Amino acid sequence: MAKKYPEETRMYKEKAFLVGVSVFNDKSWLSIEDSLAELELLAQTAGLDVVGEISQTLSKPNAQTFIGSGKVEEVQLLVNETKADVLIFDNELIPRHQRELEKIFGENVRVLDRTALILDIFAQHASTREGILQVELAQYEYRLPRLTRAWTHLARQAGGGGGRSGSVGGVGLRGPGETQLEVDRREIRKKITTLRTELEKVRAHRSRHRENRKRSQIPTVALVGYTNAGKSTLLNKLANSEVFVANQLFATLDPTTRRVELPEGNTALFTDTVGFIQKLPTQLVAAFRATLEEITEADILLHVVDISHPNALAQWESVNATLEEIGAEDLPIITVLNKIDKIQDQEIIRELNNAFSNAVSISALSGEGIRSLLKKIEEELYFNLIPITVFLPYKQGRLISVFHETGKIDELKNLADGVYIDGSIPGRFFSEFEPFFHSSEPNELLETTGDDLDGTDF
Numbered sequence: 001m002a003k004k005y006p007e008e009t010r011m012y013k014e015k016a017f018l019v020g021v022s023v024f025n026d027k028s029w030l031s032i033e034d035s036l037a038e039l040e041l042l043a044q045t046a047g048l049d050v051v052g053e054i055s056q057t058l059s060k061p062n063a064q065t066f067i068g069s070g071k072v073e074e075v076q077l078l079v080n081e082t083k084a085d086v087l088i089f090d091n092e093l094i095p096r097h098q099r100e101l102e103k104i105f106g107e108n109v110r111v112l113d114r115t116a117l118i119l120d121i122f123a124q125h126a127s128t129r130e131g132i133l134q135v136e137l138a139q140y141e142y143r144l145p146r147l148t149r150a151w152t153h154l155a156r157q158a159g160g161g162g163g164r165s166g167s168v169g170g171v172g173l174r175g176p177g178e179t180q181l182e183v184d185r186r187e188i189r190k191k192i193t194t195l196r197t198e199l200e201k202v203r204a205h206r207s208r209h210r211e212n213r214k215r216s217q218i219p220t221v222a223l224v225g226y227t228n229a230g231k232s233t234l235l236n237k238l239a240n241s242e243v244f245v246a247n248q249l250f251a252t253l254d255p256t257t258r259r260v261e262l263p264e265g266n267t268a269l270f271t272d273t274v275g276f277i278q279k280l281p282t283q284l285v286a287a288f289r290a291t292l293e294e295i296t297e298a299d300i301l302l303h304v305v306d307i308s309h310p311n312a313l314a315q316w317e318s319v320n321a322t323l324e325e326i327g328a329e330d331l332p333i334i335t336v337l338n339k340i341d342k343i344q345d346q347e348i349i350r351e352l353n354n355a356f357s358n359a360v361s362i363s364a365l366s367g368e369g370i371r372s373l374l375k376k377i378e379e380e381l382y383f384n385l386i387p388i389t390v391f392l393p394y395k396q397g398r399l400i401s402v403f404h405e406t407g408k409i410d411e412l413k414n415l416a417d418g419v420y421i422d423g424s425i426p427g428r429f430f431s432e433f434e435p436f437f438h439s440s441e442p443n444e445l446l447e448t449t450g451d452d453l454d455g456t457d458f
């Protein structure tokens, strides 16, 4: 089945035609219609005007053209009819498919896939130095094996839907016996090397900053969730900040951090993260690993779910899968059921609330439920103490003061080499204290200094 949309009046927008293929046995949880709807939103986010779409179910992709040859002809007709400039495949095309399709559709139609489109959107929205470098690197790595035409074409591709990054500056000089294509490949490889080096420098700088943050002992809360779930809206509401909120995918790419005061006066740093999306290509997950990994350094995760969305549960599962992939699955999670203002039936909200082990239902838009959410966060971060017994050598001065400042001390003994403490600490420090756990009585450790202090006058 093919759909055509009425021609747009704004002529300056590039026209995109979408192709969705459902491959038999594909594990995708999205129906082909939902997946195409998401692709349409992606295309619009990239600044394209979607003029039509078509889909096909295949037992396996065609070796040459991905879609079947009959389908290719059908798409050619529709592309001509709709005057589409860009043909976007919902599935990832291997370089060979890309080359064959480019041959068939000729100079005037660009062939892209979901990955290229997402890269383009990332390029448009990257704001920090690291984000921009990451996208540029990912774009070049993606293009290298797909390079079939010379600079002109490449520059056009880099332009995408108006993306600012990625265009290769200058034309490389051709060496003896080299084809233009070889020159182009060589230039891209050089560019990739330079970008990697620059990225390393930026990362080293960032990790130094992170160290500082850890020392300040202010806990961090990371907002995660499927794209469009309402993360930025929530952060806005919490911090009265100016985080960019938009009904677009990937409106915020780089983490934005805000300091928020909790009900009992404690504070926490809240970090907005890039949205998760189904079919986020693995190379993108790799490219954005640094950004995603910031999530694992949080003390607690808020998993924001748009419960008014028909695919809410599947989105929730897909985010969990990515969290597992980056090793964040063991962090404490509060499930934030968002957009309750869109749900009439209060019974549904109650049921959902009970279905998750640690959930709060809110409306980030109206502010309903946000106070209970903040209370829960404060409880998790500051009041839920875990009992531990440790022996801390004196050179662990930082941990000793963390215990005094954030924990509760039942028994403390100063020994020759360190201090024995029996008490409880907030869960977020658990792993830091773990190497110093002790089960035996202090007397069995070492000779005591005779001082028997309690924590208050340490």
Ligand code: GDP
Pocket: 225, 226, 227, 228, 229, 230, 231, 232, 233, 234, 244, 245, 246, 247, 248, 249, 250, 251, 252, 275, 338, 339, 340, 341, 342, 362, 363, 364, 365, 366
């Ligand atoms: P993000 O991608 O998770 O950061 O999502 P955004 O915060 O950008 O929100 C996506 C869209 O959902 C925007 O149009 C918001 O106005 C809307 N939205 C967010 N929270 C709510 C809510 O509680 N209720 C309603 N009705 N809309 C919301």
Ligand code: MG
Pocket: 231, 232, 233, 250, 251, 252, 272, 275
């Ligand atoms: Mg956002």
